[in-house]
Amino acid sequence: MKISYKWLKDYVDITLKPQALADRLTMAGLEVTSISNNGIDTILEIEVTSNRPDWLSHIGVAREIAAITGKKLKIPTISKPKPKPKKGFTPKSIQIQDKTGCLRYIGTLIKNVEVKDSPAWLKKRIESLGLRSVNNIVDITNFCLLEWGQPLHAFDFDKLLKNKIIVRRADKNEKIITIDGTVRDLNPEILVIADGQKPVAIAGVMGGANTEVTGSTKNVLLESAYFDPAAIRHASRKLGLSSESSYRFERNVDVEGVELASKRAAGLICNLAKGKFLKCIDVKTKRLKQPEKVLLSIEKLNRILGVNVSTSQTRTILQRLGFKIIKAKKDSLTVGVPSFRQDVSRQEDLIEEVARIYGYQNVPLRLPAVRTAKIEPQPMRTLKEKIREMLIAGGLNEIISYNLISREQLKRCGLDSLESTKIVNPLSKEQEILRPTAIAGLLSCISNNLSRNIEDIKIFELGEIFAGTREIPVLSIAMTGAQYNDWFRKAKGNLTFFDLKGTAESLMENLGIEDYRFVPKSLSVFKEGAAAVLDIQDSDAGFLGEVSTQVLDNWEIKKDKIFIAQLRIDKLNEFANLERRFKPLALHPSIKRDISLLIRKDTSSEDVVQIIKKEAGIFLKNITLADFYYGQQIPSNFKSLTYSLEYQAQDRTLKDEEINQIQEKIIQALEGQLEVKVRR
């Protein structure tokens, strides 16, 4: 909101220059965001928080300045004009039918006005603050709005049918043409000002076109009212219409100010538009709140703030702000809250008032002893940190992608069959659904980087996916590109499925997860025969694989050999064992033997390993794949595997004959259960 520095001086003595004034106001809670000087006057742009509607006016700001500087507030004198009788305009002429929507309505009748251009001084004041000058009547209402923060509206009295004002909710099929020329549909939730027949204004928001004050208006009915904030807010939202008036009504106007502003405006209209004041009808409903009284303990004030303010200091501050001191004791004050401070209802509110005028900068700094109850351990957090450490050490880069995606992105992954929760009020397609998969995030990131010629990508994300309204923590990983980029190892080629699998396996090992398998499975998103599910003790913990060409096409990713994984962190947590326990080092040496065999291409090497482990028994300390080969020199339907077995006993050195026996046992089992040829 714009405030004029010159105009403020009408209500309070200001010796501070605009910048200094702005700083003082800002440090008291009334933030001045910019200052502009147009040569004649300085305009302050202020940002008013929603709890201080009393600052939405020059008098309100002047009151604040008076409180801060200790100067006196000068409220303009309002003359009390003598009413003259007017037939047809009686207290019955104004009816408040909706007693919750409107708590007070003052209708002032002024006759024989001369509607014309406003005098220059009035035009300047209005225009310097960003409002348009219309005519003297309308400008006066705007002037009072800016002066008091009270929205006023002027009707052409003769256009009000039956000379009545009824404050009610609209009927189902009623419409109104507002002053901007738009036809608006009304409904029973919207509060309107109606005449004897139809709505003539959307209460508190905008006036109707046909009762507007024009050059031919002779008699003016001036409205000044208090409308229920919720009702105005609702109408404003429903119609998508807001104004300086609705803005203030939504935040609570001052019930007393309704009367002051009304009188002020009536006086100005009589002065400037040669109008003759006739009558003022003031309808109040019983729902008007009684003035609030708050008991403030000075001891509590000082205790909460950590300062040492005296009772008399407190008293001075509150009085300067417009509060009344009803009773003053040595250690407490009973404070009367003025009608323009609906935000104050308890001690804490007064404590804030004292604090901000006393100055937050004058409150000392204290470093307290911080105590806290014992908090449950957060294992998921610890696990995520460990996973992050591990993957970063492994050369992967952490990404963060959006948890809201478009349905189209899901389709591109070939996963539109996944159920997803919709967002009711997205701002764009990009925010349509809660993501049920992290794959879109990975592919989106890959696509972005490839389009910037970054070809070697190793990324991971510790994020969430959503199943219904359940949040599931997931680890997603993606890799593509060269294994190595340095001059020494570049020739080694590109990343493969096994690099991703290896990363996952290292992760399992680091987390102490035993008993897991990667089970090949056909999964959408991945190439046929290039995907596997992670099974930990018969529990599905995620999947990995090489992304299919179709999906890559959908994402316009021109590269191939892109590997991604999505693992459930909650499952990893379930089976992780971060405890370590020492196993005594073997005293006796181990013995290494190889087993070399040819197996059918479609036999899984895992089956071989399982058989070897079973037959070897407890003396098998370790088994590693030493060599893998297929191609020339071996039968076309076969592949060659060489396993290095390490044997060891805890209590002795195993003898050659013992090991030979075990090897023979293994070979028998292999040849018996699988179609293999063991190279002896």
Next chain:
Amino acid sequence: MFRDITDIENEALKEIQEAQDISGLERIRIKYLGRRGIITDIMSRLPQLAPEQRPRVGKQANDLKVKLISQISERQRNLKTQTSTERKADLDLTLPGIRQESGHRHPITRIVERICDIFVGIGFKIIEGPEIETEYNNFTALNIPIDHPSRDMFDTFYLETKGQQKLLLRSHTSPVQIRAMKKYKPPLAVIVPGKVYRPDAVDASHSFMFHQVEGFFVDEDVKFSDLKGILTHFSQEMFGKDIKMRFRPHFFPFTEPSAEIDISCIICKGKGCSACGKKGWLEILGAGMIHPNVFEAVGYDSKKNTGFAFGMGVERIAMLKYGINDIRLFFENDLRFLKQF
């Protein structure tokens, strides 16, 4: 008949010094000390000398033999050292080392970790909470009435759910305050990092999904001066001991008194520039004494307990600390960006 032994000595020593390699040295040894070497030959022809000459010449020859053996040995050692040095000079040591490439933490993670470290260091504990929340936890319990202009500060995404209660994506991490206080009795000092969501058009300084860190401390006698002390400590740890700070009165429905905390602009040091909108101050935190209505909602006795709460936008802090000028960079995940941290 006999060459002068001194001559032989000079010649032999010269040859030894000039020997270029081990095999050359071996040839010299053989030449002088081998089966048919010069010294060997002299020793064998001693009988041809007059008897009174034999002891003198014999001793000379023997002395020279010993000396030559020693010299050859030493020269051998020297040559060995020299050769290995020469071999090393073949390697160009200025070639780049072979690195184990390290991955990078996302800058948001770094900042969240740093923020948490600072508070954990003075006694706070970390608690996380769900991103999907109820209207009660996100608004009502925090003293934000549903039909009120103060709600505009916190516009939210609502979820389409089948009947049941209204669910939304939390617009701040403050709901976890409610959850924590309902679960634990005071005293309580908690820090809450997490993702939050607001329906904002995405531009260089706004994102519909971002991160916040919320914190609060409730005990029997917590003061506004404690709030100032702790947040000053945090700001200095984060931005340096020399920054100036400003506690400005503000309004939040869930705290009273409330404040916004500014630090002197780290770019222009308070003079005013585009980064701080010419103000010279950068807003980094919102805070205040927890409102009694919030205590009531969680079942704390506001007569026995007081506390303060604070919150900060992580992206904002990161952008200030690292000098990043566009919030979208955090979520585009361009590797050229990520690898800078």
